[in-house]
Amino acid sequence: MGLPLVNQFLAQGYALVHILSALKIKPSTYYNWRHWQPSRQEKxxxxxxxxxxxxxxxxxxxxxxxxxxxxxxxxxxxxxxxxxxxxxxMQKRYRKPKTVVTVDQKPNLIKNLHDLIGFWQTDITYIQLTNHRWVYLATVLDPEKRKVLGYKIGDTMTAELPTSALQLAFDKHRKPLIIHSDMGSQYTSAEFNIKCQNYGLKHSYSLKGHPYDNGRMEAFYSILKREEVYLKAYQTLTEVQAAIGWYINFYNRNRISNLA
Structure with missing residues (x-):
């Protein structure tokens, strides 16, 4: 556009009306350009x-x-x-080991609930070290508040891992009515279910092959891996524990999507 030329011709003594006519510029366009100020957002x-x-x-x-x-x-x-x-x-995602569910399907108690109040969700995810060994993170989540209530990281995926995470959640928070998990062997184990029974919890299970039944839990792990795990190279279990501990504190306290 010839707007910057207008001032050059004015400096040479030409009349503004003739300049605008020659350049085919409307007077309103010229004055809007001359008096333009950046918006607050642009500033x-x-x-x-x-x-x-x-x-x-x-x-x-x-x-x-x-x-x-x-x-x-x-x-x-x-x-x-x-x-x-x-x-x-974003780094390339790694392939985690496949697991096989061998027990009969157990009931999903949260499927027909109308809100996210009154139950917790829990799951285990895999994190790979630079030597290709795995460590495991078990997490207990309040899906209504989107807060991590308890977690445990270990180098073996036994029933003790999610059971410890659940106990940590009990230690700091008022217990819910229901705990929801998948059908993994750690969650169908006697150890985990005795813990639930001792606290009077009903145990709800996702349908086999339907991870979205545990949607908020899956969403948290997806965010964790995008914003932390996939951007780092962990050499030891201790490094994973430090990094995940920091991130969960950040997620619970400061992350924008979690600010009420």
Whole structure:
């Protein structure tokens, strides 16, 4: 557009009306351009650009936001990332060992519930070390509050792992009416179910091959792996425990999607 040329011709002594006519520019267009001011949103976006690149990565990609930056909309975030040439980093997912369920299907007690109140969800996920060995994370989640209530990390996937995670949840939180899990051997074990019975919990199970019956639990693990696990290379069980402990604290206290 010839708008910048207008000022050049004005400086040479030409009349504005003749300049606009020659350039086929409407007077309103010229005056709007001359008096244009960036919007508050544009000023804010520009103010973020001088930040150190690593700070931008932390703020926009890792979702670890300050109170001020937490107000950044998804649209502004994506626009900033495009302008700064920042792309989301995702690593290739690893293949976890397959498990086989050999016991008969047990009842799903939460299938027809109308809300997420009154039950907890629990599950185990796999995390691979750099030496290709596995460690295991058992988690107990309140799906209504989207809070991790208890977790346990170990290098063996026995019934003790989820049972310990459940006990940690009992130690700090008021017990629910129902605990929901999949049909894995750890959750159908006598050890886990005796723990449930001792606390007066009913045990609900996902249908075999239907992980979405435990949807909020699966969603948490998906977020955990995108934002923490897939971005790191863990050499030891201790490193995993430290990293997951930090992330769960962040998830419960500071992550934007969990702020009420």
């Amino acid at each position: 804010r976006r520009e103010s973020l650009k001088p930040l150190n690149f690593m700070v931008i990565v932390v703020l926009l990609l890792n979702s670890q936001l300050t109170n001020e930056c937490s107000k950044i909309s998804e649209y502004m975030t994506l626009k900033l990332m495009r302008e700064l040439g920042i792309k989301s980093r």
